[in-house]
Amino acid sequence: xxxxxxxxxxxxxxxxxxxxxxxxxxxxxxxxxxxxxxxxxxxxxxxxxxxxxxxxxxxxxxxxxxxxxxxxxxxxxxxxxxxxxxxxxxxxxxxxxxxxxxxxxxxxxxxxxxxxxxxxxxxxxxxxxxxxxxxxxxxxxxxxxxxxxxxxxxxxxxxxxxxxxxxxxxxxxxxxxxxxxxxxxxxxxxxxxxxxxxxxxxxxxxxxxxxxxxxxxxxxxxxxxxxxxxxxxxxxxxxxxxxxxxxxxxxxxxxxxxxxxxxxxxxxxxxxxxxxxxxxxxxxxxxxxxx
Numbered sequence: 001x002x003x004x005x006x007x008x009x010x011x012x013x014x015x016x017x018x019x020x021x022x023x024x025x026x027x028x029x030x031x032x033x034x035x036x037x038x039x040x041x042x043x044x045x046x047x048x049x050x051x052x053x054x055x056x057x058x059x060x061x062x063x064x065x066x067x068x069x070x071x072x073x074x075x076x077x078x079x080x081x082x083x084x085x086x087x088x089x090x091x092x093x094x095x096x097x098x099x100x101x102x103x104x105x106x107x108x109x110x111x112x113x114x115x116x117x118x119x120x121x122x123x124x125x126x127x128x129x130x131x132x133x134x135x136x137x138x139x140x141x142x143x144x145x146x147x148x149x150x151x152x153x154x155x156x157x158x159x160x161x162x163x164x165x166x167x168x169x170x171x172x173x174x175x176x177x178x179x180x181x182x183x184x185x186x187x188x189x190x191x192x193x194x195x196x197x198x199x200x201x202x203x204x205x206x207x208x209x210x211x212x213x214x215x216x217x218x219x220x221x222x223x224x225x226x227x228x229x230x231x232x233x234x235x236x237x238x239x240x241x242x243x244x245x246x247x248x249x250x251x252x253x254x255x256x257x258x259x260x261x262x263x264x265x266x267x268x269x270x271x272x273x274x275x276x277x278x279x280x281x282x283x284x285x286x287x288x289x290x291x
Contacts, residue, residue, distance in 0.1 A: 049166030057158040060114040070103035070124045095150035113145035121149045140239035147229025164211035172203035219276040237287040248280035
């Protein structure tokens with residue numbers, strides 16, 4: 001729950017900062033004497049909604065390395081690193097993408113993929129996962145992460161986040177304007193009052209919460225697809241089934257919220273509505289249903 005609150009607060013902070021900056025630059029000209037200019041408001045909302053999401057995507061690789069302490073393997077130093085390097089290269093070739101950067105970080109069992117571009121991505125695996133799984137299971141996990149990259153999941157999730165952010169900004173200001181004009185302001189005064197600002201702030205929190213449910217749903221569907229992608233790259237779903245079954249009995253390593261959705265597993269969210277990953281049982285059942 002703490003990570004959910006931090007994520008929502010961060011997302012809200014980005015939108016508020018962008019709103020303030022654009023207001024100071026005079027871009028908030030959607031508030032006119034005759035009411036709201038919906039065209040200008042949509043432009044304003046698009047800029048605010050997508051700027052933070054796109055910026056986060058562009059800095060995802062360096063931020064992931066910094067936040068996890070991941071060490072990129074440029075030249076394998078031992079047999080394990082050589083095996084990891086060759087495995088990721090083989091999986092990338094099968095998926096039709098360029099070899100991503102490969103990194104290892106200290107931590108409980110987990111792995112993730114990130115990056116703004118398919119041919120310039122990062123795959124990282126924790127020492128805990130390497131120690132807890134067989135090589136076939138690790139290969140299946142790596143296949144899952146390579147599938148995320150090949151599917152363009154990082155860009156897809158950024159676009160979805162940008163779209164929902166846009167509607168959060170747009171709808172919050174419409175509701176704020178209506179509340180302020182109808183209940184809290186003298187109609188002779190064309191300038192927005194305190195009711196507008198308070199209502200917009202409150203609506204961005206509420207709508208942002210609802211938007212997070214939508215984003216989490218898309219993230220869960222993406223996990224099923226990456227599991228199937230691993231099965232395709234491995235030529236069988238059994239290694240991924242074994243990896244998921246083993247992960248089900250382990251405490252997943254906590255990742256920074258910015259990349260948690262790209263991990264192989266995550267802790268369940270409140271009523272599962274905010275979970276970026278489906279339950280392990282559902283993922284295993286979906287793999288078993290594949291032909």
